[in-house]
Amino acid sequence: MWRYCILSLCISSVIGQGYDGYKIYHVIASNSLQGKVLFELSKQEHYDFFILTKLLNQTSSVMVPPEKISEFKQLLKENGITHSLLKANVGYEIKKQFYYMERPRSYDPTPKLGTDRYYSHDEINNYIDYLAGQYPNRVFAKNVGKTYENRTMKTITITNGDGRANKKSIFIDGGIHAREWISPAAVLYVINQLAENFTENKELLQNYDWIILPVVNADGYEYTRESSSKRLWRKTRTPYTNCYGADANRNFDFHWMGKGASSNTCSETYAGPSAFSEPEARVLRDVLISIKDQCKMYMTIHSYGKYLLYPWSWTSDLPETVDDLHEVAMAGYNAILNETGTVYTVGSSTNALYEASGSSDDYAFGVTNIPISIIMELPGSGSVGFDPPESNIDRLVKETWVGIRAMGLAVINKY
Ligand SMILES: [Zn+2]
Secondary structure (H helix, E strand, O other), rough: EEEEOOOOOEOOOOOOOOOOEEEEEEEEOHHHHHHHHHHHOOOOOOOEEOOOOOOOOOOOEEEEEHHHHHHHHHHHHHOOOEEEEOOOHHHHHHHHHHOOOOOOOOOOOOOOOOOOOOOOOHHHHHHHHHHHHOOOOOOOEEEEOOOOOOOOOEEEEOOOOOOOOEEEEEEEEEEOOOOHHHHHHHHHHHHHHHHHHHHHHHHHHHOEEEEEEEEOOHHHHHHHOOOOHHHOOOOOEEOOOOOOOOOOOOOOOOOOOOOEEOOOOOOOOOOOOOOOOOHHHHHHHHHHHOOOOOOEEEEEEEOOOOOEEEEEOOOOOOOOHHHHHHHHHHHHHHHHHHHHHHOOEEEEEEHOOOOOOOOHHHHHHHOOOOEEEEEEEOOOOOOOOOOOHHHHHHHHHHHHHHHHHHHHHHHHHHH
């Protein structure tokens, strides 16, 4: 992609954007050598792995641009890697989905948010302010920083209103990766349940406050809402040489630029020019540091793949307290299984997927010493996995809430 700038006005070409002719393949490694081939491939900027699992005989998913397809198929053939074509033309699929979905709208002044569509970052912030105004004794909004493009990042703290300071807490964030729209939607539903369905959930708030940051990468999120040709954007929007954005979830200063992070500015896992180069990661860091003594669980919501993961993300070694982490994750696993029959995979992040150094979950666990740190990868649906139709939102966020609620209770009973 080229950029042409006169004074401060830049025009970006859309050549090569829009995913026309891009294909999605399912690939399955049945031995560790094949797994290594896929891992090496994932380091190349052209291959966008939506899911990359280390588990043998499980499906990974990768999007390949038109100019790489013959090379890609040749590599799979040489290494005997089982594969199947899932989508022959991603551009067409995304455009169709964007068309059928209610289009991104102009600002909606109605503060009540439902599960009927995806909301803009402004609408989400507005909802937080609305709740704080509606329940002034137990819900609190706080501006915690700005994104690169100067969007306001807000947390919402939900309490039971008893006024006790320094209670233990649970922290949840969403939307670190721009294209994972179901993540902010699920986090919004958590806010809705804790704030507006207070009576049914008061046991969750008796001795704990819940602090929530719904959209970490608000710039990227809004970018993906602009058009179908931007729908699969993942990173922040900071301009770097040749390409935009860093992966905010590789930008944390804990084993920064280790395995699973890239120094190539055009890679989907570009870790940034330095740790905490991204303002969004710095804001999240500062929130975590400010609550570290009280906070007992950090949860970060991503999509897609149906995984409940815990540290480490930087190494396949397991932390000493792995039994505690596993116990909490299993509470979520069992609750979801009993409620809907959906089966999540539970394990350490590196062992279920691959290394992802410099991630927020490792930082929360390894630096701010929050004892439970969970990554939840929500189920994929829609044409490419990141785009559940709006008719699916209600079902997905309610299922997710069942899991989050159970993990919250497990933590509350444990600490
Ligand atoms: Zn993600």
